[in-house]
Amino acid sequence: xxxxxxxxxxxxxxxxxxxxxxxxxxxxxxxxxxxxxxxxxxxxxxxxxxxxxxxxxxxxxxxxxxxxxxxxxxxxxxxxxxxxxxxxxxxxxxxxxxxxxxxxxxxxxxxxxxxxxxxxxxx
Numbered sequence: 001x002x003x004x005x006x007x008x009x010x011x012x013x014x015x016x017x018x019x020x021x022x023x024x025x026x027x028x029x030x031x032x033x034x035x036x037x038x039x040x041x042x043x044x045x046x047x048x049x050x051x052x053x054x055x056x057x058x059x060x061x062x063x064x065x066x067x068x069x070x071x072x073x074x075x076x077x078x079x080x081x082x083x084x085x086x087x088x089x090x091x092x093x094x095x096x097x098x099x100x101x102x103x104x105x106x107x108x109x110x111x112x113x114x115x116x117x118x119x120x121x122x123x
Contacts (some may be wrong), residue, residue: 001026002025002026002111002112003023003024003025003026003047003114004023004024004034004095004096004112004114005023005024005025005114005115006022006094006095006114006115006116006117007020007022007023007117008020009019009093009117009118010119011120011122012085012119012122013020013122014086014121014122014123015029015085017082017083017085018028018085018086019080019081019082020082020093021077021079022036022077022079022080022095022114024076024077024078024095024097026051027076027097028076030054031037031053031054031099031100032097032098032099032100033050033051033052033099033100034050034078034097035047035048035050035051035096035097035101035110036071036096037093037094037096038091038119039094040088040090040091041090041091043091047060047062047104047105047106047107048061048062048065048069048080048093049061049062049073050071050104051073051110052100053073054100059071060105062105065111068082068083068084068085069081069082069083078095080093085119086121087121087122087123088121089121090120091119092116092117092118092119093116093118094113094116095113095114098108098110098111098112105120
């Protein structure tokens with residue numbers, strides 16, 4: 001059973017930083033895309049970033065990131081370094097994984113999800 005497990009959320013002031021982690025069990029992840037999505041309060045879930053493990057670790061980001069976040073990976077672990085956080089970044093952040101999703105930005109192509117971790121940015 002493939003299971004992502006997130007950690008690292010919390011409360012931070014605007015302009016601060018947080019690092020999220022996601023441990024992936026049940027697979028070596030070599031043919032997987034691993035992504036971060038987020039769900040702000042009262043809004044739809046949105047794509048944050050993805051890393052394609054089978055494609056040389058190629059990364060893609062949502063337009064709103066604007067260079068503030070960096071997605072990276074270790075051995076079966078995914079990270080999201082978030083800098084220059086803004087109150088608008090407040091959301092539940094989810095780690096997702098699947099084998100070569102057809103549309104990496106589309107949450108419906110990911111079958112494996114973590115439980116989510118809350119990130120709150122105060123102004």
